[in-house]
Amino acid sequence: MSLKIVAEKSPIKKSVEVVVIREYDEKKDKEEVEELERQCEFGQQQGNPSLITHLLGDPLGRIRHFSTRIMMVAEFGGEIVGVIRGGIKDVTRGKKAADLPVYVKLAYILGLRVSPMHRQKGIATKLVKKLEEWCKEKEVDYVYMMTDCANEASINLFNYKLNYTKFCTPTVLVQPVHAHRKPISSGTAIVRVPPLVAESIYGRIFTNSECFPKDIGSILSSKLHLGTFVGVPKKYLQKWDPLKGLPPCFAIMSVWNTKEIYQLQLKGVSKLTKACCLGSRVLDAHMPWLKVPSIPNMFKPFGFYFLYGLHLEGKGSLGLMKSLCNFAHNMARDDVACAAVVAEVAQWDPVSEAIPHWKRFSWSEDLWCMKKLQKKQGIDDSQPLDWSTSSSSSMLFVDPRDF
Known part of the structure; x- marks a missing residue:
């Protein structure tokens, strides 16, 4: 059947x-x-x-x-x-x-x-x-x-x-956070300006720029905004009134707490490289006076600070901007969850010459x-x-x- x-x-x-x-x-x-x-x-x-x-x-x-x-x-x-x-x-x-x-x-x-x-x-x-x-x-x-x-x-x-x-194609500049503090020039005064003053300053500086947001006030008042800082020569400090204008030589920078939104992690690195980085951290932590350029632990998720609104004017302002960036580095150093300071600037912007960074971690064209x-x-x-x-x-x- x-x-x-x-x-x-x-x-x-x-x-x-x-x-x-x-x-x-x-x-x-x-x-x-x-x-x-x-x-x-x-x-x-x-x-x-x-x-x-x-x-x-x-x-x-x-x-x-x-x-x-x-x-x-x-x-x-x-x-x-x-x-x-x-x-x-x-x-x-x-x-x-x-x-x-x-x-x-x-x-x-x-x-x-x-x-x-x-x-x-x-x-x-x-x-x-x-x-x-x-x-x-x-x-x-x-x-x-x-x-x-x-x-x-x-x-x-x-x-x-x-x-x-x-x-x-802007340039992205990345500075790892070391265990030692970075120096601020003895002739530089760093002044934190309130959001309303910062908004006024940025409005004057970037009015003729590209991509400057009309709602800059909401950015400067955000909980992720850690402050706007102006670097000026100390000789101008007593005479300078932020409400009335800017000194003939200055640099300005704002800091954004990106680590509260997302984190980064470096993958694909050899065990030998990781061991060398660990050694640099140990040496820098125990002997900070040597100023060893240590590499933080980027092999697990880490946060970073983003520098924006960077601008400089006047003779000697490159040194002022470098001091501002070192100041931001020291802010990040005091934040245990922060392993890097990052900035993005136009390739033709002279401010890029003053921003400390490591070429290995940065990229020239975004x-x-x-x-x-x-x-x-x-x-x-x-x-x-x-x-x-x-x-x-x-x-x-x-x-x-x-x-």
């Missing part, structure tokens, strides 16, 4: 799962997004030492300080497989019209992640396009993003698929790419129509919220 199985010819409807892009729901999505972030470990490159980014329990942390912000997730088969964040701000465009700064509405894309198991399926493209649609609804003029010049996947996506263009979304009305016709392809100023303000 045998059984014969006969297949009936009947139409079978196959369910086709689609990628759904929706807004992030903090109550429902938090744990799943945190797991996705852990899977992606941004910055990891096989075979090479690299810095990995660790968010600190708040997926919205990197955009909370934007007044207008959004976070979107990509859902596939009931699972979150991608995420993107964006914030909007009004910034200066680098030129004036009738002696007034020209502002444009600029959106910043950050935190684009796609699960390793779902890459090469167009999910990242869908996320960016959906975010751009949201930007257009908010009447955003330009949208931009930052990436490492070595990140080929990101460059291919934004430059070749989504028509973003190279805008500028790629900024920009895209024009719609025409800005009311701008002087003599100015270039597309700011994204016509960088026009010698000064660039790096917003600490963007880093």
Whole structure:
């Protein structure tokens, strides 16, 4: 006796799962997004030492300080497989019209992640396009993003698929925090100025720069802002009134507590290198007077301070800026969770000459790419129509919220 199985010819409807892009729901999505972030470990490159980014329990942390912000997730088969964040701000465009700064509405894309198991399926493209649609609804003029010049996947996506263009390539300077304190010049006075005074000073300095945020006051009043400091020669100190102007020679700097939002970790380093770094720390901790250039423990998650609003003027101001940076280093030294001090400046900015850094940890080109979304009305016709392809100023303000 045998059984014969006969297949009936009947139409079978196959369910086709689609990628759904929706807004992030903090109550429902938090744990799943945190797991996705852990899977992606941004910055990891096989075979090479690299810095990995660790968010600190708040997926919205990197955009909370934007007044207008959004976070979107990509859902596939009931699972979150991608995420993107964006914030909007009004910034200066680098030129004036009738002696007034020209502002444009600029959106910043950050935190684009796609699960390793779902890459090469167009999910990242869908996320960016959906975010751009949201930007257009908010009447955003330009949208931009930052990436490492070595990140080929990101460059291919934004430059070749989504028509973003190279805008500028600032330099990122990293100074490890040593166990010993760094010297402040005996002829330099460092004055901490309150947020309202700092806002006034920055308004005068950066009005004609690029990317200076109109809401600088909210940045300077944030709990992550650790202070604005002005370095002046001591001979000017008694005569200088911060409310009335600036001395002929000065340097200014603000410090942002990035470690409260996310941390970094150096991976892919040999055991021998780790042992040498440990030896340098031990020697520096026990004999600080030797001023050994020790390397802190960057092989576990560490925090860092970000220096922004750096500017100098006058003869001898390079020395003032160096003292300010050493002052920030000493602030970080007193914070056990902080292992580095970081700054990002335009390549042509003379301030870069005064910022102490290690070339091994720094990188010369941080790629900024920009895209024009719609025409800005009311701008002087003599100015270039597309700011994204016509960088026009010698000064660039790096917003600490963007880093």
